Amino acid sequence: PIVAKLVLLALLVIARTAINDQVARLQGQLFRVVFLRRRAEFVAALSLNIVLCVAVSVLNSTIVYLTRSLALQGRAVLTRAAAEEYFQAMAYYRLAFVDRRVAHPDQLIAGDIPKFCEVLSEVAAESLTGLVEGLYFTTRLWQETGWKWTATSWGWLILGIAVTQAVSPPFGKLIGKQQALEADYRDAHGHLASNAESIAALGGYALERSTIEARLKELLSHTGRVLGVQLQYSMFEDFLLKYVTSTVAMCVILGPYFGGGRAPDGTMDSSGVALSRMRYTTSCVINAMTAVGGLAFCVRKLSKSSGYASRIGTLFEALNDLQADKRDHLAHLREGNEIAFEDVTVNTPTNHTLVNNLSFRVTPGVNLLITGANGSGKSSLFRCLGGLWGIPQGTITKPHSSEDGLFGDVFYIPQKPYNVIGTLRDQITYPARWVSPSSASLSSLTLASGQEDHTAPSAGVLSDERLRELLELVDLRHLLKYSLDEVVRWEDTLSLGETQRLAMARLFFHQPTFAILDECTSGVSSEMEERLYRICAERGITCITISHRPALLAYHDMKLYLDGNEGYTLCETPRRDRRGSLPSSSSTGELASPTVGPEISVRRRV
Numbered sequence: 160p161i162v163a164k165l166v167l168l169a170l171l172v173i174a175r176t177a178i179n180d181q182v183a184r185l186q187g188q189l190f191r192v193v194f195l196r197r198r199a200e201f202v203a204a205l206s207l208n209i210v211l212c213v214a215v216s217v218l219n220s221t222i223v224y225l226t227r228s229l230a231l232q233g234r235a236v237l238t239r240a241a242a243e244e245y246f247q248a249m250a251y252y253r254l255a256f257v258d259r260r261v262a263h264p265d266q267l268i269a270g271d272i273p274k275f276c277e278v279l280s281e282v283a284a285e286s287l288t289g290l291v292e293g294l295y296f297t298t299r300l301w302q303e304t305g306w307k308w309t310a311t312s313w314g315w316l317i318l319g320i321a322v323t324q325a326v327s328p329p330f331g332k333l334i335g336k337q338q339a340l341e342a343d344y345r346d347a348h349g350h351l352a353s354n355a356e357s358i359a360a361l362g363g364y365a366l367e368r369s370t371i372e373a374r375l376k377e378l379l380s381h382t383g384r385v386l387g388v389q390l391q392y393s394m395f396e397d398f399l400l401k402y403v404t405s406t407v408a409m410c411v412i413l414g415p416y417f418g419g420g421r422a423p424d425g426t427m428d429s430s431g432v433a434l435s436r437m438r439y440t441t442s443c444v445i446n447a448m449t450a451v452g453g454l455a456f457c458v459r460k461l462s463k464s465s466g467y468a469s470r471i472g473t474l475f476e477a478l479n480d481l482q483a484d485k486r487d488h489l490a491h492l493r494e495g496n497e498i499a500f501e502d503v504t505v506n507t508p509t510n511h512t513l514v515n516n517l518s519f520r521v522t523p524g525v526n527l528l529i530t531g532a533n534g535s536g537k538s539s540l541f542r543c544l545g546g547l548w549g550i551p552q553g554t555i556t557k558p559h560s561s562e563d564g565l566f567g568d569v570f571y572i573p574q575k576p577y578n579v580i581g582t583l584r585d586q587i588t589y590p591a592r593w594v595s596p597s598s599a600s601l602s603s604l605t606l607a608s609g610q611e612d613h614t615a616p617s618a619g620v621l622s623d624e625r626l627r628e629l630l631e632l633v634d635l636r637h638l639l640k641y642s643l644d645e646v647v648r649w650e651d652t653l654s655l656g657e658t659q660r661l662a663m664a665r666l667f668f669h670q671p672t673f674a675i676l677d678e679c680t681s682g683v684s685s686e687m688e689e690r691l692y693r694i695c696a697e698r699g700i701t702c703i704t705i706s707h708r709p710a711l712l713a714y715h716d717m718k719l720y721l722d723g724n725e726g727y728t729l730c731e732t733p734r735r736d737r738r739g740s741l742p743s744s745s746s747t748g749e750l751a752s753p754t755v756g757p758e759i760s761v762r763r764r765v
Contacts, residue, residue, distance in 0.1 A: 161232055165283065168225045172287045175218040176295050182211050183442030191435035195427060222284060230273075230280035237272045237471070244478035252547055253481050257508040260477050263342035267474045271338060275467035282457045282464075289457065293450035300411075300443040303436065308411045315407045316448060319399050320455040326395065327462065328388045335466025337385060340378040347371045400452060408444045412437060484549060491549075495556040497522045498544065498569065498673055498703065503553030505536050505543055513539050515725040517553070521717075523672055526702045528711055528732070531721030537705045541571060541675050558672065566590055570671040574678035576662035578649035583641055586649060586661055587629060587668050588621050621668065629667055632694060633660035634687065656682035663691050667698065676704045685710060 185208050192200040245251050245268065254264045261267065301309040351358065351367050358367055491503075499520040505513045513536030521527050529537050542548040544555060545565040558568035565571035579589050623643060630636050635657060641647060653661065659682050666674055674695060680688045692714040695702050704711055712718065712732050720728040 161229065161236070164225055164229055164232070168222065168229070168284060169287050169291075171218055171222050171225070172284075172291050175215060175222070176292050178211055178215050178218065179292070179442075179446060180295070180299065182208065182215065183439050183446070185211065186442065187435035187437075187439035190438045191431040194431045194434050226280045226284040229283065230277045233276035233279060234273050237276060238268060241268050241272065241474065241478070244475070244482065248481050248484070249547060250478050250481045253484075254477060257548065258477055258481060258484075261470075261474050262339065263346060264474055266338070266342040266345070267470055270342075271467045271470055275464055275471060278460055278464040278467070282460050285453045285457050285460075289450040289454035291450075292446055293454065296443045296447040296450065300440065300447055303440045303443060304411060304415050308414055312407060312411045312444065312448065313451075315404065316451045319404060320451075320458075323396050323399060323455070324458065326392070327459065328392055330388075330459070330463040331465030331469070333381075333385050333388065333466070334463050335469055337378075337381055338466065338470065340374070340381055344371070344374045344378050347374050400455070404448060404452075408441075408448060411444055412440050491552075491554055492546075493554055493556045494559065496558060496672075497556060499554075499556040500540070501554045501556070503543065503555060504551050505539050506548075506551055507539070508548065512725055514721060514727055517727055519717075519719055519729050521673070521701065521703060523699070523701050525717065526704070526715040527717045527719060528715035529703065529705045529719045529721070530707060531727075532723040535721035535723035537721055538677055541565065541677065541703075541705075544569070544675075545571065565675055566669070566671075568672045569675065570666055570669055570673070571675040572659075572662045572666060572677065572679040574659075574681055575655065576658050576665075576679065578653065578658060578661075580648055581646055582644055583638060583647070584621055584626055584643055587626065587665050589665060591669075625668075629664040632667060633664045633691070635660055635664065654682070659683055660687065660691075666700070667694060670698055671700060673701045673703060676702055676706075678706055680706075681708075 185204055189201065189204050189208065192204060245254075245264070251264070254261055297309060297313070300312070347367075347370055351371065358364060497520060500517050503517045504515050505517065507513060513534075517540075519527070529540065531537055539548065543550050544557060577589070579585050581589075626643065627636070627639065630638060638657075638661075649658070649661075659679050662679060680691060683691070688710070692702065692711075696714075702714065704715065715732055718730055718732050720730075722728070
């Protein structure tokens with residue numbers, strides 16, 4: 160369709176050029192009949208001129224429509240190409256937290272790509288116009304004035320364009336930096352909006368305001384410099400290409416009449432013809448120089464758009480590199496019915512080692528508790544497991560090892576679970592897309608990507624009855640006051656404890672083999688916590704928990720302690736009742752040392 164639109168655009172430009180030529184001839188004729196005072200011919204020529212002007216107006220509007228349509232279609236193509244890689248290999252996460260070559264990729268996709276496509280479509284239309292009208296009216300000018308005067312006009316245009324391009328500032332870099340500063344300024348406002356409650360409670364508005372004002376000051380200062388550069392360049396360009404060029408044009412139009420056979424012989428008819436040809440020659444000169452000037456302006460536009468092109472190119476380069484990183488990460492993964500780390504070294508994206516040569520194995524039915532000091536790498540283990548971070552050495556075994564993320568047979572719940580903007584049903588079925596029972600097969604669940612997950616539980620469609628049952632399990636029946644089809648901003652509605660319990664209902668709906676629970680019961684009561692772990696045991700969900708709470712030892716068979724110095728301790732916990740009941744006596748306080756149960760293995764950095 161893009162090629163077809165370009166062909167249609169070229170045909171319309173050719174048609175408009177032909178009509179513009181007829182309008183120019185007709186206007187010359189109008190000058191002649193007025194000079195000769197032929198009223199009837201004047202009325203007829205004026206009527207035809209109006210008709211031709213209507214046709215040109217229609218063509219102009221159609222060309223503008225096609226130009227904008229090309230920009231829209233180009234945006235769709237580029238955005239889809241970016242999104243195709245942006246949502247693969249979790250590039251949206253890695254660009255934000257791992258690979259920081261591209262600042263504000265959202266701004267690039269939502270802002271720079273549309274502007275870049277708009278400039279390209281305008282350049283395409285103006286280049287076609289410049290080529291077609293420039294060649295056509297140059298030919299007509301040659302026929303009217305001769306090759307010497309035509310060469311004079313072209314020589315001046317080429318010289319003027321060459322001079323202006325030579326002194327042109329680096330608009331591409333200037334505009335690129337301006338867009339980056341715009342993104343930084345919007346990011347500061349977004350940060351304020353996202354953390355408004357904490358900032359208001361701590362009274363940090365003065366610091367936030369100074370940060371925003373500093374970014375605004377830098378943006379305005381740079382924009383002012385850009386405007387100053389544009390002012391100086393525009394003054395020089397206007398003088399050279401507009402006013403000096405108009406003087407050269409007058410010489411080209413009038414020069415042939417100072418000698419040769421162009422001068423009238425003194426009769427009324429001869430003078431009228433000379434006046435008509437002079438008016439037509441004027442139109443030819445104006446159209447030819449405007450067309451060539453349009454081509455020069457296209458070069459200037461492309462120079463300005465190089466800032467967009469550079470930033471977009473950097474984005475695609477980073478996305479391609481992330482695809483290669485994913486292939487490297489897959490080399491360290493192995494598929495199995497368990498979760499196992501074998502001699503795995505966990506590094507941060509800045510290449511700081513958190514744990515060295517880590518080895519442990521979790522089989523279905525054996526719960527693991529992970530504890531340790533802050534920053535020791537507890538949550539980082541599951542960033543590696545989910546493919547968010549790569550590993551330099553070792554092997555990780557998990558179900559469906561070729562898939563990114565922690566869902567399906569391995570399901571992850573963080574301390575602050577994600578709330579999708581949607582209905583209550585959407586909260587529980589996420590990341591799957593719920594489909595109504597009348598239009599879905601109970602044997603499969605439609606994922607957000609449009610694929611079918613045949614590993615989903617048989618009740619893939621969440622009926623109203625099952626939804627109420629899940630809410631009862633986590634003591635959230637009061638949420639039924641909302642309509643099941645009502646879209647709510649749940650992050651503004653639910654407390655932390657309610658959010659955590661709703662996330663556990665989501666876990667019970669998906670019913671995976673393994674559940675990664677990252678401090679996800681910190682906001683619920685001990686009674687509710689006991690109930691949640693008992694339900695996991697009853698449903699055959701193996702829990703891998705990150706927590707500092709000693710009471711959780713009662714629900715786990717093994718404990719992994721990370722010491723924060725690249726070492727770790729793996730040991731068994733006292734055997735508990737498999738139904739999840741608490742032992743008769745339990746300790747309180749932080750789990751600070753790995754001394755519970757017989758030690759299985761210890762590895763520490765020397």
